[in-house]
Amino acid sequence: MACFVVPMAEAMVATTVSKVLIKKEEQKSMQEIEDGFINDTGSCRIEARQIKKLSNFLWGGSGLLAFEHLWHGEIMPYFPFLTAANNPADLTKMLHEMSTVGVTMAVVVTLFWGVLTFIEMKGTNKKTVIQ
Amino acid sequence: MTLLITALAAIISTILWYVNEKARFLKVGILCYEFWGAFLMWMVDAVYEYLELGELYFSPAGQDMLNDTFLGLSVVVLGLIIWLIILLLKDPEHVIKK
Numbered sequence: 001m002a003c004f005v006v007p008m009a010e011a012m013v014a015t016t017v018s019k020v021l022i023k024k025e026e027q028k029s030m031q032e033i034e035d036g037f038i039n040d041t042g043s044c045r046i047e048a049r050q051i052k053k054l055s056n057f058l059w060g061g062s063g064l065l066a067f068e069h070l071w072h073g074e075i076m077p078y079f080p081f082l083t084a085a086n087n088p089a090d091l092t093k094m095l096h097e098m099s100t101v102g103v104t105m106a107v108v109v110t111l112f113w114g115v116l117t118f119i120e121m122k123g124t125n126k127k128t129v130i131q
Numbered sequence: 132m133t134l135l136i137t138a139l140a141a142i143i144s145t146i147l148w149y150v151n152e153k154a155r156f157l158k159v160g161i162l163c164y165e166f167w168g169a170f171l172m173w174m175v176d177a178v179y180e181y182l183e184l185g186e187l188y189f190s191p192a193g194q195d196m197l198n199d200t201f202l203g204l205s206v207v208v209l210g211l212i213i214w215l216i217i218l219l220l221k222d223p224e225h226v227i228k229k
Contacts, residue, residue, distance in 0.1 A: 003176065004172070007168075007172060053164070056168075057164050057167065057168040057171075059168075060165030060166070060167075060168040060169065060210075061165070061167075061169045061170075061171060061172045062172070063165070064137075064165060064166075064168070064169035064206050064209065064210060065169060065173070067205070067206060067209055068133065068202060068206065071205070100179070101176060101179050104179070105171070105172040105175045105176070108171050108172075108174070109168060109171050109172065112171055
């Protein structure tokens, strides 16, 4: 019904966080250039990149799921956009689906990203130790 | 069928991304994000549906299967269109912005 809304909301938050981190890093770099000394901003860059990956997974998945909902006539191009929102009985069902299926979707994608990030970080640490 | 077609698309795009440097340069990673994200979400949906329907989940009606196949193929095409738009906008080969 509208389960994709939950991962889409998480995608919005993840995108905002990664943009804030990138901006912070840019400001720090500019300050360092002005001060004439270079400090390590790598960790901030890595965090922003990893969070961007999470937002890519979430945007990609929820975008294609939104298309599926459009296919099944569950989304309409005008307010309130979700057909279930027109009927109170359907609205309750929709909210239930969002709180169960939608939340599980967001959690599963985040866990998948967490495992990938963990493996990648482990690989990066190993490389650093070897060097 | 939608889940299976998306899984296949995710596997193929990941293999392409992994073995081919040119594919990585052409941002095939975008397809991996799209298809793996959608696969995981549809997987969750399938599990919930299985819990609700039980064995009936594995014996869908012919009409539903056909519709799902069409949907799966359309999803793959949409994913490819999104990738193509991003590729043309970023233009890593500098073909458009010469």
